[in-house]
Amino acid sequence: MPKPYPREFRDDVVRVAESRDPGVPLRQIAKDFGISETCLQNWMRQAAVETGAKPGTTAAENAELRELRKRNRLLEQENEVLRRAAAYFAQAHLPKMIYPLVVEFAADGIPVAVSYRVLKLARQPFSCWLKHPITDRERDEAYRANALFDAHRDDPEFGHRFLADEARAAGESMSDRTAWRIASANGWWSVFGKRSRGKGKKAGPPVHDDRVQRVFAADAPNRLWLTDITEHWTGEGKLYLCAIKDVYSNKIVGYSIDSRMKSRLVINTVRNAVALRGAVAGCVVHSDKGSQFRSRKVVRELARHKMVGSMGRVGAAGDNAAMESFFALLQKNVLDRRTWTTRQELRIAIVIWIERTYHLRRRQARLGRLTPVEFEIIMTKSIALAA
Numbered sequence: 001m002p003k004p005y006p007r008e009f010r011d012d013v014v015r016v017a018e019s020r021d022p023g024v025p026l027r028q029i030a031k032d033f034g035i036s037e038t039c040l041q042n043w044m045r046q047a048a049v050e051t052g053a054k055p056g057t058t059a060a061e062n063a064e065l066r067e068l069r070k071r072n073r074l075l076e077q078e079n080e081v082l083r084r085a086a087a088y089f090a091q092a093h094l095p096k097m098i099y100p101l102v103v104e105f106a107a108d109g110i111p112v113a114v115s116y117r118v119l120k121l122a123r124q125p126f127s128c129w130l131k132h133p134i135t136d137r138e139r140d141e142a143y144r145a146n147a148l149f150d151a152h153r154d155d156p157e158f159g160h161r162f163l164a165d166e167a168r169a170a171g172e173s174m175s176d177r178t179a180w181r182i183a184s185a186n187g188w189w190s191v192f193g194k195r196s197r198g199k200g201k202k203a204g205p206p207v208h209d210d211r212v213q214r215v216f217a218a219d220a221p222n223r224l225w226l227t228d229i230t231e232h233w234t235g236e237g238k239l240y241l242c243a244i245k246d247v248y249s250n251k252i253v254g255y256s257i258d259s260r261m262k263s264r265l266v267i268n269t270v271r272n273a274v275a276l277r278g279a280v281a282g283c284v285v286h287s288d289k290g291s292q293f294r295s296r297k298v299v300r301e302l303a304r305h306k307m308v309g310s311m312g313r314v315g316a317a318g319d320n321a322a323m324e325s326f327f328a329l330l331q332k333n334v335l336d337r338r339t340w341t342t343r344q345e346l347r348i349a350i351v352i353w354i355e356r357t358y359h360l361r362r363r364q365a366r367l368g369r370l371t372p373v374e375f376e377i378i379m380t381k382s383i384a385l386a387a
Contacts, residue, residue, distance in 0.1 A: 005035075006272035008256055012351040013040065014047045019348055032356040034373070077110050081118045099129050145182050147172040152188045159190045207294050208309035212286045216322040218248040221376065222283045225253065226323040227269065229261060229292065230330065234340040241350060242269040242292075244285070245326055246277075249379075250364060251372035252326070252354050253277050257347050263295035270301050281306035288312050288320050333357070 017029045017040060030040040049056035088101055102115045116123055128138075144167060151158060151166035158166070164179035174182075183189070218224040224247040231240045242265045243255040254273025258265050274280050285307050287293040293311065302309050312319025334353045340346040359373050367375040 004275070006254075006268075006275045008268060008272060009276070010043050011047075012257075012347070014043050015344070015348050016352055017044060018047075032360060034355075074114065077114045078118050081105060081110060081115055085119060099126055102126060103130075141182070144172045144174050144178065145186065148179060148182055148188065149186070152183070157190055160184075163188070206289050206311040207299055208311045210286075210312055210319065211284050211308065211310040212312070212319070214318060214321070216247050218246070221246055221248045222277055222280050223248060225273070225283055225285045226320060227266070227285060227287045227293070228320060228323045228327065229265065229290065230327045230335075231261065232331075232335045232340070232346065234343050234346050236341075236343050239340075239343045239346050240265060241330075242266055243323075243326070243354075244269055244273045245323055247322060249372045249376045250326075250367065251359060251376060255354065257350065259343055261292065263292045263297045266292045266295075266298050267301050270298070270305070270307075274305050282308065284308045284310050286310040286312070286320065286323075329358070330354075 013029070013033050013035070016033075017026060020029060026040055026044075027037050030037045033040075045054065046056075046059075048054040050058050050060075084105070085098075085101060098119060098121065102112060102119070102121065105115050106112050112126075115121065116126070147167035147170045148163045150170070151163045154166075155162075160180040160183045161176050163183060164174060164176050167174060167179065212224065216224070216226070225244050226247060227242065227244045229240055229242045231238050233239075237259060238261075239257065239259060240261045241255060241257050243252050245251065246253045253276060254269050254271075256265055256268035256272060258268075270285070285302060287310070289311050292298065293309075299309065330350070330353065334349050335346075340349070360371055363369045363371055364375075370378065
């Protein structure tokens with residue numbers, strides 16, 4: 001079963017179809033975006049339902065129904081945990097060990113996370129208990145951490161040396177170095193010791209090595225992707241575009257457009273690209289050292305799809321030159337052609353240029369004077385015949 005198109009892609013196609021010239025048929029719009037006319041009609045019908053123009057069940061209502069069912073299932077599981085835990089603790093002749101009860105719940109199909117929440121348990125101690133008994137060293141460390149935390153809570157102005165003095169006075173002996181290590185690991189800093197952070201700070205360390213080294217070439221699809229973010233002013237403020245280009249065919253395999261440049265913009269772009277391309281495990285995703293690409297959420301998203309991250313150097317535009325060239329074309333052909341009044345107006349223009357002009361009409365010398373879509377179709381057929 002093919003994967004559904006990303007929601008953002010569907011909304012953009014519907015916007016283009018609704019804002020088309022009177023003489024342009026739906027058939028042409030569907031052809032430009034590589035979908036069937038029936039599919040486009042269904043999307044437009046659902047969009048009318050979403051706006052209230054036609055009767056029907058909206059996506060929000062469907063999502064609410066799914067959420068209610070999920071919530072009902074969770075409530076049933078929580079009630080089961082409370083009922084069985086109450087019966088367990090009512091047996092006075094048994095030792096009160098809660099972790100074996102959690103294991104018993106898990107064996108009966110109740111997620112461990114539900115037991116954590118209902119019984120107010122911490123995940124880490126339970127995981128340690130599953131693996132091995134707590135050692136004397138870990139127990140001593142916990143006592144020391146508790147003493148340091150109590151001192152820090154009483155007076156957040158104390159540094160680690162004063163915290164160590166207070167802990168020793170409470171009966172937990174430790175060196176200043178040990179106190180610093182525990183406080184540092186838990187983020188218990190003096191309120192006077194925080195560094196001031198502001199604009200103009202240097203870029204943080206890269207979260208990935210440079211696996212491209214300016215060699216922008218791939219022998220198959222989904223081997224090397226390039227990504228970056230561009231911005232442009234409109235009458236309503238800035239509009240940001242994050243795009244991913246497959247080096248194999250120079251096709252833009254995923255993009256996302258938003259009014260804010262957050263890590264969510266990159267995550268949506270990756271998800272849109274994965275939804276359209278399918279098997280992407282092992283694909284290298286190369287970017288610059290922007291904070292959005294270095295965020296933990298983006299790193300987790302790449303890991304979730306088994307993709308490999310790559311980053312260029314700070315201030316070295318050549319490390320991502322192939323992606324910069326695409327944005328230069330976009331700047332020349334769309335962004336700088338006129339003044340854009342609204343974000344919606346510029347968004348539609350960007351989508352039309354990518355899907356209709358760049359993918360279907362712009363022939364590239366590196367691809368043998370073929371468009372990205374033509375190149376992928378021809379090469380896919382050649383590979384299939386060779387196999």
